[in-house]
Amino acid sequence: MALKTPDYRVLFVCLGNICRSPTAEGVFRTLLADSALRERVGIDSAGTGAYHEGSPPDKRSQAAALKRGYDLSLQRARQVRDEDFEQFDYILAMDNSNLHDLQRRCPPALHRKLGLFLRYAPELGMTTVPDPYNGGKAGFEQVLDLIEAASKGLIQHLEAQASEA
């Protein structure tokens, strides 16, 4: 049986694809499971850099996520590819550096697909997900807090889009 093509395709992007964007992929996938849209959204994550290509998520990200019920263990890091700009509808960066890197690579006609993930959680009063890599445990908890809020906002946005379609 052929797989159904998803109606919405979302790519989460950070620098290494081992901390923030795999967390976003895992949290968003888990929270989406409670939505009527669960079979209509394609989800992936990638890094602007290639340093960690093929690696599982950072152990600190995995541990913090698992405590909240999100299993990141099967994910593997990959770098953003040129085809991603065609294939995904929402390409959501964790911080401004990631966004600028994407803007440099993305064909101008597709720039409308690019944005900051936290635009879906304006109530946070923050626009970017800070890189936790060189910090302590609190940074990984903050990443999860921000990503949970933005994931809920993105699900609401997609549900509103679907109801208009």
Ligand code: 4NP
């Ligand atoms: P991420 O975190 O972009 O959230 O995956 C980082 C992981 C690794 C590095 C930087 C950020 N690094 O420089 O190796």
